[in-house]
Amino acid sequence: MAGRFKSDLKWSDVTPEAAFLDRRALLAGGAAMAAGLALPRGARAGALEPNTLEEITSYNNYYEFGTGKTDPKAYAGGLTTKPWSIEVGGMVEKPGNYDLADILKGKSIEERIYRLRCVEAWSMVVPWNGFELKDLLDQVGVQPGAKYVAFETLYRPEEMPGTRYPVVPWPYREGLRLDEAMHPLTILATGIYGKPMPNQNGAPIRLVVPWKYGFKSIKSIVKITLTDKQPPTSWNTIQAREYGFYSNVNPNVDHPRWSQATERRIGGGLFSPRIETQMFNGYGDEVAGLYAGMDLKKYY
Ligand code: MTE
Numbered sequence: 539m540a541g542r543f544k545s546d547l548k549w550s551d552v553t554p555e556a557a558f559l560d561r562r563a564l565l566a567g568g569a570a571m572a573a574g575l576a577l578p579r580g581a582r583a584g585a586l587e588p589n590t591l592e593e594i595t596s597y598n599n600y601y602e603f604g605t606g607k608t609d610p611k612a613y614a615g616g617l618t619t620k621p622w623s624i625e626v627g628g629m630v631e632k633p634g635n636y637d638l639a640d641i642l643k644g645k646s647i648e649e650r651i652y653r654l655r656c657v658e659a660w661s662m663v664v665p666w667n668g669f670e671l672k673d674l675l676d677q678v679g680v681q682p683g684a685k686y687v688a689f690e691t692l693y694r695p696e697e698m699p700g701t702r703y704p705v706v707p708w709p710y711r712e713g714l715r716l717d718e719a720m721h722p723l724t725i726l727a728t729g730i731y732g733k734p735m736p737n738q739n740g741a742p743i744r745l746v747v748p749w750k751y752g753f754k755s756i757k758s759i760v761k762i763t764l765t766d767k768q769p770p771t772s773w774n775t776i777q778a779r780e781y782g783f784y785s786n787v788n789p790n791v792d793h794p795r796w797s798q799a800t801e802r803r804i805g806g807g808l809f810s811p812r813i814e815t816q817m818f819n820g821y822g823d824e825v826a827g828l829y830a831g832m833d834l835k836k837y838y
Contacts, residue, residue, distance in 0.1 A: 588651055589662045591731050593805040598738045599656065600757055601705045602691065602698040609700065610738035617697050617758070619742040628688070628763035631679025638742055641677075642728070645669040649732070650725055652748035654755070655787045655819045661801045666746055668727035672720045680716070680764055687719040688712075688769035689745060690761035706772035712756040713769035713783065714747065717828055723748055723821060726759070749818040749825045751785045782838040786829070787819035791838050 600610035622638040647667050655661045675687070693709035695701045701708050718724060727746045728735055735741040740757025747754050753773055763769070773781035780794050789799045800812040818825050829837075 586651070586653065586663050588665050589805050591733075594662060594664055594730055595736045595738055597660075597662075597804055599752065600700075600738055600740065602693075602700045602708070602710065602758075603738070604700040605703075605705060613699055614737035614741075617692075617694075617737045617741065619737065619758070622742050622760075624743070624759060625761045626674075626678050626763075627761075628765050629681040629684035630675075630764050631681060633678070636678075641674060642669075645673055647728065650727075650746075652723075652746060653819050654746075654748070654752050655801060655815065656752040657781070657785070657793060657798075659796065659798065659801050659815075660804055661815075662804045665731050666725065666727040667729035667732060668725040668746065670722055671724045671726050671745070672722065674726065674762075675720060675764075683766050684764040685716050685766050686764070686769055687714050687716060688761075688763040688765055689714075689756045689759050690763075691756055692758045692760045707775055709760075710756060711770060711772045711775075712745065712754055713771050714754070715768075715828075716764075718747065718825075721825065721828065723824055749786060749821040751787055753781070754785050784829075784834075784837050786834065786838075787815060788817060788834055788838065789815040790817070791835055 596611050597607045598610040599607070600614060603610045603613040623635050624638065624641065625635050627633040647669055649665050649667055651663060651665045653661055654664050671687075689712045691710035692698075693701065714724070725746050726743055727740075728743050730736065730739060735744065740755075740759075743759055744757040745755050745759065768783060771781075771783060773785075774783055787798075792798050799815055801815045802812050803810060816822070
């Protein structure tokens with residue numbers, strides 16, 4: 539399976555050696571600004587060097603544990619993630635409460651290095667471990683009339699201090715159109731850098747849809763429902779004008795309160811330049827066809 543897609547990047551594909559060495563030299567040298575100015579073009583454009591595990595696990599959005607970027611790391615440690623099961627229902631042939639261990643049986647877990655672009659205009663590059671959502675949907679059998687997939691996060695207030703505040707309606711909810719869900723770039727991730735998924739990143743299993751803003755990548759999933767109606771999503775429910783159902787990364791459609799044209803790569807240092815955000819987060823060759831003929835200003 540590995541290597542089937544252009545965006546199924548490997549370390550060697552994403553790290554032009556010169557840019558990589560320059561960045562390491564930059565970090566080691568500590569003369570961030572001087573060295574930053576000397577960086578070659580590729581590095582300035584934000585070569586896809588994966589972020590460190592430390593960066594990926596220290597700056598998170600997981601509002602069930604608080605709205606601060608460091609809250610998930612501070613408060614998610616107490617989340618019980620074993621045993622874990624996912625209730626799969628709605629328009630499927632084999633509904634049921636599936637134990638995660640059973641879901642994972644026979645699945646090939648691969649590494650996918652994907653950009654994560656947050657709606658707040660920062661981004662990271664993460665080496666996820668996971669399998670295609672399609673593998674699970676095929677296993678449970680999608681009924682012919684199904685058009686959408688709805689997801690829900692665990693809601694367990696005693697372990698999730700952030701749920702005392704009505705930031706979004708809990709449980710956190712997300713949804714995809716069925717063709718987006720079946721797309722080979724859409725994965726259920728169970729780890730990062732070959733290690734089990736850290737709690738703050740959505741243990742034990744979370745969605746990753748690399749061409750959409752990060753908030754579509756719902757964490758700690760306990761429920762998956764196939765439906766013929768577009769499902770409500772948490773952010774769309776509270777702020778429909780700011781967060782649409784599709785939420786494709788699109789530098790041409792601004793968030794009502796800020797531009798989405800550029801982003802700041804986490805870990806780049808204080809003086810790292812903002813980089814231009816790419817349409818569909820750079821995955822356009824693979825996914826643009828899903829939206830052929832759609833007005834993406836209307837369906838944002
Ligand atoms: N899932 C749940 N259940 N709760 C959340 O608050 N935040 C989303 C998404 N999934 C969120 C969530 C947002 S806004 C982003 S940007 C990503 O998770 C962040 O993923 P990361 O912390 O692994 O970088």
